[in-house]
Amino acid sequence: MSNRPQLILLGAPGSGKGTQAAKLVEELTYQHISTGDLLRNEVASGSELGNRVKAIMDSGDLVDDGTVLELLQKNCDLANSQYIFDGFPRNEVQAKALDEHVLKDVASTAIYFDIDLGVLEQRIVNRRVCKGCGEIYNLLFKKPQSDGVCDKCGSTDLQLRKDDNPETVKNRLKIYKESTEPVLKYYEGQGRLSRVDASKGSEEVLKELINVINN
Ligand code: AP5
Numbered sequence: 001m002s003n004r005p006q007l008i009l010l011g012a013p014g015s016g017k018g019t020q021a022a023k024l025v026e027e028l029t030y031q032h033i034s035t036g037d038l039l040r041n042e043v044a045s046g047s048e049l050g051n052r053v054k055a056i057m058d059s060g061d062l063v064d065d066g067t068v069l070e071l072l073q074k075n076c077d078l079a080n081s082q083y084i085f086d087g088f089p090r091n092e093v094q095a096k097a098l099d100e101h102v103l104k105d106v107a108s109t110a111i112y113f114d115i116d117l118g119v120l121e122q123r124i125v126n127r128r129v130c131k132g133c134g135e136i137y138n139l140l141f142k143k144p145q146s147d148g149v150c151d152k153c154g155s156t157d158l159q160l161r162k163d164d165n166p167e168t169v170k171n172r173l174k175i176y177k178e179s180t181e182p183v184l185k186y187y188e189g190q191g192r193l194s195r196v197d198a199s200k201g202s203e204e205v206l207k208e209l210i211n212v213i214n215n
């Protein structure tokens, strides 16, 4: 394992966390862990947990801290891997739980995807996600080469997420401001926060991220 820190990506819905995490996995030796993806997998599988959280996710509210922390712990093994945490922590309780129960004394750094919230609805309602391989597209900013066909795996099932409609996006952004923005202060206060300009094109954002990680 390299001696790079565990990465915590912080940013509003649509700021590009999932897009950049996938690129970082290709460029560096990280594994991507997205609590949103883990929860959506539970919903798709029809598990007891999935049925319990489905309506909450569809409305854009946050799932309870205990459920998400347990799911995260079940899916990561810090002794043997380096992770990109995407979508966790979402509030201060989760930030403290991540430090105390998951990271413990393992080195980590938080990176804030800095972007004006006003541009995010347009990004989000135009997102399409490949059902086959999870590749993230955008009808305005990152179209597949052939309409409706995944460049990576050839699937023709490019889906709009259930929570990617204007009404739910408004609620998600409101919750982000209320619950997740305060987490920035938590990391800043400890000198563990870096920033990237997430309004730039995705290749430029990737360059900034790699700089932050290597310095
Ligand atoms: P989650 O899946 O985490 O969603 P989110 O935080 O709302 O973030 P998104 O996935 O929408 O955005 P992203 O930053 O990954 O953007 P992306 O790269 O796709 O959470 C979903 C739900 O699960 C929550 O609402 C909650 O209910 C529950 N949940 C999850 N974690 C939880 C937790 N810890 N606690 C409690 N509940 C939890 O990009 C977006 C679009 O923009 C794409 O189309 C992309 O192609 C495009 N794009 C990306 N970068 C650029 C760029 N640089 N320029 C132009 N377009 C770009």
Ligand code: MG
Pocket (backbone or CB within 6 Å): 017, 018, 019, 034, 036
């Ligand atoms: Mg995402």
